[in-house]
Amino acid sequence: MPLRRSATSSRVVRVGLTQMACDAEPDRNLAQQLALTERALRKGANIVCTQELFRSQYFCQSEDHRFFALAESIPGPSTDALARLARKYGAVIVASVFEKRAAGLYHNTAVIIESDGTIRGIYRKMHIPDDPLYYEKFYFTPGDTGFRAWSTSQGTIGVLICWDQWFPEGARLTALQGAEMLFYPTAIGWHPSEKARYGTAQHAAWEVMQRSHAVANGCFVCAPNRTGHEHILDARGRAVSRDGLRFWGQSFVAGPDGQVLRRAPVERTAVLVVDCDLSQIEVSRTHWPFLRDRRIDAYGDLTRRFTD
Numbered sequence: 001m002p003l004r005r006s007a008t009s010s011r012v013v014r015v016g017l018t019q020m021a022c023d024a025e026p027d028r029n030l031a032q033q034l035a036l037t038e039r040a041l042r043k044g045a046n047i048v049c050t051q052e053l054f055r056s057q058y059f060c061q062s063e064d065h066r067f068f069a070l071a072e073s074i075p076g077p078s079t080d081a082l083a084r085l086a087r088k089y090g091a092v093i094v095a096s097v098f099e100k101r102a103a104g105l106y107h108n109t110a111v112i113i114e115s116d117g118t119i120r121g122i123y124r125k126m127h128i129p130d131d132p133l134y135y136e137k138f139y140f141t142p143g144d145t146g147f148r149a150w151s152t153s154q155g156t157i158g159v160l161i162c163w164d165q166w167f168p169e170g171a172r173l174t175a176l177q178g179a180e181m182l183f184y185p186t187a188i189g190w191h192p193s194e195k196a197r198y199g200t201a202q203h204a205a206w207e208v209m210q211r212s213h214a215v216a217n218g219c220f221v222c223a224p225n226r227t228g229h230e231h232i233l234d235a236r237g238r239a240v241s242r243d244g245l246r247f248w249g250q251s252f253v254a255g256p257d258g259q260v261l262r263r264a265p266v267e268r269t270a271v272l273v274v275d276c277d278l279s280q281i282e283v284s285r286t287h288w289p290f291l292r293d294r295r296i297d298a299y300g301d302l303t304r305r306f307t308d
Helices: 026-042 065-070 077-089 162-166 168-175 192-217 279-287
Strands: 012-019 047-049 092-102 105-113 119-124 149-152 155-159 181-183 220-223 227-230 245-248 252-254 260-263 270-277
Touching (some): 012 252, 077 105, 155 168, 192 220
Antiparallel strands (some): 220 252
16 A cells, blocks of 8 residues: 555654765775765764775775785774764764774674764674675674664664675564664675676666665665775785776665665765654554564574575
């Protein structure tokens, strides 16, 4: 049935997403991220989310031990700098960092920073890809935090990371904990040689998958993605692949009905600030009562790898 606007009072949260191209200099990337985050905060954003691994180029294009030096602790330089902005503006910030947990133990981690500058929690990426130019298993230990939702000063949020966005189980388990907004820090793009043939379908699949999470769970979905064309260089200064990766940008926010509220451009640094009326979640979940009608008694086989 069609959704109607809520008759209850609005509860608007202004969500900010930042999208940028990265270069080989981590401090320069951090400075750019801080500037974009502050731009979103000055526009009134209550929650700001960064793209995946904003402090460096997407180094997973190759398997190279040099890149472990990019990792940092939590708390660390990136979270400390962003915490100062969170405290200054009284906003929540979700930041994606390459975490060094211990010697030889690294994670792809999102940090939830509260409006007073304290760390509210962390999420470690659960699904780790291993595909051409996305060699993440070399660097990242699979997460051990499970799927989480956090009650923050700006609403209850869930955070997952990039490859997680293709799995409906993660979105559902997070929504079942009360998440009103799902954030997906992302680094996804095209293999340039494949773009002409597959590019439109690849991007459409990425977006529609996340829009489906919004519909199925009756919540907002927010996906900040990086942009730019990146070539990773090896120790001799040579590109590790002929074409590199061209990240497709197009960060977006989708409402509980799955409609895109706003979308960033493909090849430009951008800041999105989008009003999200959380009262629409109740409207969605009562008009499309998927949570009510779930047959949890019949889903036991979801814990099996494959059903023969």
